[in-house]
Amino acid sequence: MKISVNGKDYSVSDEKPLLAVLRDEIGMLSVKEGCDDATCGTCVVIANGKLVKSCSRKTSTFENHEIITTEGLSEREKDVYVEAFGATGAVQCGFCIPGTVMAGKALLDKNPDPTRDDVSKGIRLDICRCTGYKKIEDAILSAGQMLRDDQEITGSNARIRMTDRAHRPDAAEKTLGTGLFADDIRLEGMIHAKALRSKYPRALVNAIDTSKARAHPDCIAVLTAQDVPENKIGHIVDDWDVMIRVGDTTRYVGDALALVATADADKLDDLLALIEVDYTELVPVTTPQDALRGDAPLIHERGNVCALEHLSRGDVSGALAGSAHVVTRKFTVPWQEHAFLEPECAVAEPVEDGLRLYTSSQSVYDEQREVSRMLKLPAEKVRSTATLVGGGFGGKEDMSVQHHAALMAWHTQKPVKVKFSRQESIDYHVKRHPMEMEFTVGCDQDGRLTALRAILIADTGAYASLGGPVLQRACTHAGGPYNFQSVDILGLAMYTNNPVSGAFRGFGVPQSTFAMEGCVNELAEMCGLDPWEFRYLNVVRPGDELPNGQIVDDAVGIAECLDSLKSEFYMHPGAGLAIGIKNTGLGVGLVDTGRCMLSVEDGRVHIRTSASCMGQGVGTVAEHMLSETVDIPPDRIVFELPDTARTPDSGTSTGSRQTLFTGEAVRLAAVQLRDALAKVDSLDRLEGREFVGEFSPATDPMGSNKPNPVSHVAYSYGAQLVVLDDKGEVDKVVAAYDVGTVVNPQAAEGQIEGGVVMGLGYALTEEFIVEGGYPKTRFGQLGLFRSNKTPEIEVRFVTSPGLVPFAYGAKGIGEICLIPTAPACAQAYYHRDGKRRYTLPLEDTYYRQARPAMPPQEGVPHAGT
Numbered sequence: 102m103k104i105s106v107n108g109k110d111y112s113v114s115d116e117k118p119l120l121a122v123l124r125d126e127i128g129m130l131s132v133k134e135g136c137d138d139a140t141c142g143t144c145v146v147i148a149n150g151k152l153v154k155s156c157s158r159k160t161s162t163f164e165n166h167e168i169i170t171t172e173g174l175s176e177r178e179k180d181v182y183v184e185a186f187g188a189t190g191a192v193q194c195g196f197c198i199p200g201t202v203m204a205g206k207a208l209l210d211k212n213p214d215p216t217r218d219d220v221s222k223g224i225r226l227d228i229c230r231c232t233g234y235k236k237i238e239d240a241i242l243s244a245g246q247m248l249r250d251d252q253e254i255t256g257s258n259a260r261i262r263m264t265d266r267a268h269r270p271d272a273a274e275k276t277l278g279t280g281l282f283a284d285d286i287r288l289e290g291m292i293h294a295k296a297l298r299s300k301y302p303r304a305l306v307n308a309i310d311t312s313k314a315r316a317h318p319d320c321i322a323v324l325t326a327q328d329v330p331e332n333k334i335g336h337i338v339d340d341w342d343v344m345i346r347v348g349d350t351t352r353y354v355g356d357a358l359a360l361v362a363t364a365d366a367d368k369l370d371d372l373l374a375l376i377e378v379d380y381t382e383l384v385p386v387t388t389p390q391d392a393l394r395g396d397a398p399l400i401h402e403r404g405n406v407c408a409l410e411h412l413s414r415g416d417v418s419g420a421l422a423g424s425a426h427v428v429t430r431k432f433t434v435p436w437q438e439h440a441f442l443e444p445e446c447a448v449a450e451p452v453e454d455g456l457r458l459y460t461s462s463q464s465v466y467d468e469q470r471e472v473s474r475m476l477k478l479p480a481e482k483v484r485s486t487a488t489l490v491g492g493g494f495g496g497k498e499d500m501s502v503q504h505h506a507a508l509m510a511w512h513t514q515k516p517v518k519v520k521f522s523r524q525e526s527i528d529y530h531v532k533r534h535p536m537e538m539e540f541t542v543g544c545d546q547d548g549r550l551t552a553l554r555a556i557l558i559a560d561t562g563a564y565a566s567l568g569g570p571v572l573q574r575a576c577t578h579a580g581g582p583y584n585f586q587s588v589d590i591l592g593l594a595m596y597t598n599n600p601v602s603g604a605f606r607g608f609g610v611p612q613s614t615f616a617m618e619g620c621v622n623e624l625a626e627m628c629g630l631d632p633w634e635f636r637y638l639n640v641v642r643p644g645d646e647l648p649n650g651q652i653v654d655d656a657v658g659i660a661e662c663l664d665s666l667k668s669e670f671y672m673h674p675g676a677g678l679a680i681g682i683k684n685t686g687l688g689v690g691l692v693d694t695g696r697c698m699l700s701v702e703d704g705r706v707h708i709r710t711s712a713s714c715m716g717q718g719v720g721t722v723a724e725h726m727l728s729e730t731v732d733i734p735p736d737r738i739v740f741e742l743p744d745t746a747r748t749p750d751s752g753t754s755t756g757s758r759q760t761l762f763t764g765e766a767v768r769l770a771a772v773q774l775r776d777a778l779a780k781v782d783s784l785d786r787l788e789g790r791e792f793v794g795e796f797s798p799a800t801d802p803m804g805s806n807k808p809n810p811v812s813h814v815a816y817s818y819g820a821q822l823v824v825l826d827d828k829g830e831v832d833k834v835v836a837a838y839d840v841g842t843v844v845n846p847q848a849a850e851g852q853i854e855g856g857v858v859m860g861l862g863y864a865l866t867e868e869f870i871v872e873g874g875y876p877k878t879r880f881g882q883l884g885l886f887r888s889n890k891t892p893e894i895e896v897r898f899v900t901s902p903g904l905v906p907f908a909y910g911a912k913g914i915g916e917i918c919l920i921p922t923a924p925a926c927a928q929a930y931y932h933r934d935g936k937r938r939y940t941l942p943l944e945d946t947y948y949r950q951a952r953p954a955m956p957p958q959e960g961v962p963h964a965g966t
Contacts, residue, residue: 140880293519311376632670641659821925866884
């Protein structure tokens, strides 16, 4: 059959979904595949003037339709949308953006002068996990005005300073969909591979028969664990099996048993169905408490305890005994799915005596290390190259498909693509750690905090992933940004047969903050202080001592955050208030290095660093750091994507570290460039020169015997106020943040808005259900906020008394933005109905109806008392 796409006729398959035809037969790669159930909106196109989802309808239904993708926009429209989306900061990871552009065009074609409410409704088919929607709405409103008024678009070549508003370097390619994500990679002779996953969370694998699959005419190869040179890899702990061997026991339903390859991706499931596995099903261990039982089976040879943390300072028993008020409460927080819009994908190809990977991950050097370990190759024989990354939030730190693509490419000597469907991504990749917590917090009669005793038990699932560091951050930040020094915090991360828990925005801190802030609210009430007064009395100021013992420098603005929210707090008596703190960098004595190389090539300065951008804007930060230091316009700056052959190792994009660490490395290299430029008459005279910056600040390890150890080089601080309307729906969130020098304000605002919406989901609507070790949730059931349900969000930046002496004073922003949200919501609902809530997502709200009542915790007011 024939269809018309962007004004041109194509002869195509009629029984495939339109999405597959657009991408694989016609090559319209701006149209993305983000989900399996017509939920996410990344696939939307315009057909006969209407916005439609191309993933859920067969191509035959579009006969005689005029289909438009972003590739088919007029040149004027392209210029307008690039300017609008770039200027407003609407672009972050970019995976959803072509879909929102098409939604905007469909709306503006019919209604050239829409209201914000019109735009919000017009893009409701599109889920964005990064921005919080406000900046996308701004962009479409701006595009409408430019088109109505026929405004001229004038690019600026002016020097970009740190706090200037400017386009991201990748804004155009992400807006129009011309930039390549991993699934957009097409190599000659490329084949496809997929893993057979375990049928059971815990089962003994007695035999794997691959003979029928190997005999299939479309089968190119079948691999099992015996084909893996080194079968144990891992991000920190090498405990994750590439594939489960015959005779071994599976640990979760994501375990791979075999890997098949074929030239036709549509035949992968047929081949997997031919593999016969003989299992002995075993009873899974599905809770941390069961994993601690004396008769529990060992999930790993080293035991069921993945990590243990103990932080003790001061005389906690004495301080609590002398406290005027003490509360002890238990809290439960669940898994959370990252729901980045781009499912995991990797392409590997053999090159000479090694491999090259094309991936969307959070560190090309982590991939190089794990893949070279698996294949027992020298690291330099594995080249890892980043494509654009469609969101991460911590969920793309572990190997998911990269190692399988590499393994199959190594064995077949062919280019190989491996990608997750959305359901596979949800079922198999890591999640936010569920935790059970008991917090005991005391204060004196004036309301000054005295001590904290806490126990945190985390479910890290089948493999270690980042379970140890996540637990550590949950413990070290459990006391919040408060000025008291007696703490005794014990944390356990337990292996279970549940899906793996790993890194997720906030890195354990949202969990412990929910508990601490809940206790703070109750203590405030006991003291006769309101939540603002109690916090303002207790927050750290320059020279104070954090609960972990670190002396607070003058780059602390948490009191200023509270000052910023004071008038709104008293204007809305029922509002919920919460605060948070988040470290920048790995800290705790670990070697943590940011690196950058600036090279002058063809009259332009290339910024070369492996710092991965998942949407947070590493390239923007690097450009601003460079241009602040050296008078170079943006059209003479090139930001390169990470590549182990070109860019120095700047560590994983994790722990809110890249702005400060890589930013300072860029600044150090830029100082050298500036000094070299001062000796010549033009940049061209430096052709071929390279300037290297490296930043690796020292910190003190956990358990340091110093009276005041420096755990982290910097901290960011934030406070949020959540206001409900008369129906109990969140009407507005006001967020005040100290992130040091604000780099590119609209980009920083967008980071916080997106984080607030993610935090609202964690607090109110999102749910990832696991029953007996089996995931039970589809993408459309996750409870993600859409544009027309997202409340107003106002972002404020405060100025702290001082700045960190690195990276022009900029600090991390990517994680702190969601940490206060859930406890602020809990307090808002307490003001509404008098019920304390100790679990997430919050029950008995506008968003979730009450479940059968649980017995109240001792001393806690409840309905009917």
